[in-house]
Amino acid sequence: MREAILEAKSAGERGEVPIGAVVVLDGHIVARAGNRVEELGDASAHAELLALRAAAKAVGDWRLIDCELYTTIEPCFMCAGAAILSRVKKIFYGAPDLRHGGSQIFANHPIHVVEIEGDLLADECASIIKSFFRNRRLERDGRAAKGAPA
Amino acid sequence: MREAILEAKSAGERGEVPIGAVVVLDGHIVARAGNRVEELGDASAHAELLALRAAAKAVGDWRLIDCELYTTIEPCFMCAGAAILSRVKKIFYGAPDLRHGGSQIFANHPIHVVEIEGDLLADECASIIKSFFRNRRLERDGRAAKGAPA
Numbered sequence: 001m002r003e004a005i006l007e008a009k010s011a012g013e014r015g016e017v018p019i020g021a022v023v024v025l026d027g028h029i030v031a032r033a034g035n036r037v038e039e040l041g042d043a044s045a046h047a048e049l050l051a052l053r054a055a056a057k058a059v060g061d062w063r064l065i066d067c068e069l070y071t072t073i074e075p076c077f078m079c080a081g082a083a084i085l086s087r088v089k090k091i092f093y094g095a096p097d098l099r100h101g102g103s104q105i106f107a108n109h110p111i112h113v114v115e116i117e118g119d120l121l122a123d124e125c126a127s128i129i130k131s132f133f134r135n136r137r138l139e140r141d142g143r144a145a146k147g148a149p150a
Numbered sequence: 151m152r153e154a155i156l157e158a159k160s161a162g163e164r165g166e167v168p169i170g171a172v173v174v175l176d177g178h179i180v181a182r183a184g185n186r187v188e189e190l191g192d193a194s195a196h197a198e199l200l201a202l203r204a205a206a207k208a209v210g211d212w213r214l215i216d217c218e219l220y221t222t223i224e225p226c227f228m229c230a231g232a233a234i235l236s237r238v239k240k241i242f243y244g245a246p247d248l249r250h251g252g253s254q255i256f257a258n259h260p261i262h263v264v265e266i267e268g269d270l271l272a273d274e275c276a277s278i279i280k281s282f283f284r285n286r287r288l289e290r291d292g293r294a295a296k297g298a299p300a
Contacts, residue, residue: 042203043212043235044194053192062193077255078231085193085228099260105227110249 001070001094001120007034007047008072008128014039018128021047021071023055023064023088030067031055047071048079052086063087072125074118077102083114090115094125151220151244151270157184157197158222158278164189168278171197171221173205173214173238180217181205197221198229202236213237222275224268227252233264240265244275 007020011034023031033050037043048071056062064086069075072094075083080102083091091106096118106114157170161184172182181204186195198221206212214236219225222244225233230252233241241256246268256264 037212041210041212042206043214043237044199044203044232046235049194053194056192060191062187062191064193076231076235077252078228078235081226081228081231081252082194085196085226087193102227102231102255105252105255 001072001092001125003029003032004047004070004072004094005121005124005128007032008125011035011047012128012132018132019047019071019073021051021069023051023058024068024070025055025059025064025066030058044078046076046079048075049082052079052082052088056086065089068092070120073097073129074101074103076100077105080105080114084109084112087112088114090117092116092120093118094120095122095129151222151242151275153179153182154197154220154222154244155271155274155278157182158275161185161197162278162282168282169197169221169223171201171219173201173208174218174220175205175209175214175216180208194228196226196229198225199232202229202232202238206236215239218242220270223247223279224251224253226250227255230255230264234259234262237262238264240267242266242270243268244270245272245279 003022004020008018012018016035016038020034022029031051031054033047035047036045055064066089069088069091074093074097106116153172154170158168162168166185166188170184172179181201183197183200185197205214216239219233219238219241224243224247256266
């Protein structure tokens with residue numbers, strides 16, 4: 001999870017919503033990614049989906065059997081669905097996402113059952129996101145106060 | 151939907167599960183794709199997700215506001231989630247997917263509400279899938295009868 005947090009911080013430095021993910025197989029990181037939605041102009045370029053795609057390349061198979069996905073925030077529906085399709089063994093996430101979290105789709109899914117465990121370094125993962133949005137609001141308010149477009 | 155069906159048939163000819171999708175803006179097709187999971191070795195390479203990504207490139211924005219997604223089968227959780235993230239206006243699908251369909255996530259989603267309408271040319275869309283899997287079973291049974299690996 002420490003490595004996923006580094007990816008999240010790097011994403012934030014690039015101006016992206018700071019979420020990071022790594023894929024682990026047999027105790028080794030086989031892929032890592034941070035959110036790149038704005039950079040790539042691609043709504044699907046979430047950290048988790050990019051990490052899963054990179055892991056499929058790294059292991060030479062889209063079936064990521066025995067792989068574990070670590071992500072700093074509870075995955076959304078898209079990323080949770082991608083983890084199921086990828087046959088990931090287990091997801092570890094940091095902070096829960098009460099608005100957009102898609103964990104409920106894991107229960108008894110007919111294709112593949114993914115184990116899930118949350119609240120790993122949750123406070124640290126959540127504080128990265130919170131400070132990113134707080135700073136963004138402050139910047140917008142600052143620009144608005146100067147009369148520039150928000 | 152006719153164009154999505156052509157994409158589905160092309161996918162089947164490539165040995166992929168035959169599902170196709172197109173993205174329409176102002177009555178014009180801006181992107182089209184068929185399933186390419188096996189070809190790309192990427193579990194996320196569903197027709198809908200590929201079409202959404204291609205549409206984002208075509209319109210120069212990951213926000214596909216006012217775009218409509220046509221897909222031959224009810225989208226899975228991943229693709230339904232991607233449509234929400236992409237801010238798609240409406241999804242039209244062909245046949246329902248009673249096992250893997252992810253339409254229920256559209257109801258009152260906090261990010262963006264996507265309209266959804268199913269059962270367009272549903273019989274034709276369903277028959278493409280059914281005949282693909284029937285042929286695959288027959289091929290496997292034929293190989294097994296000859297003693298080759300299934």
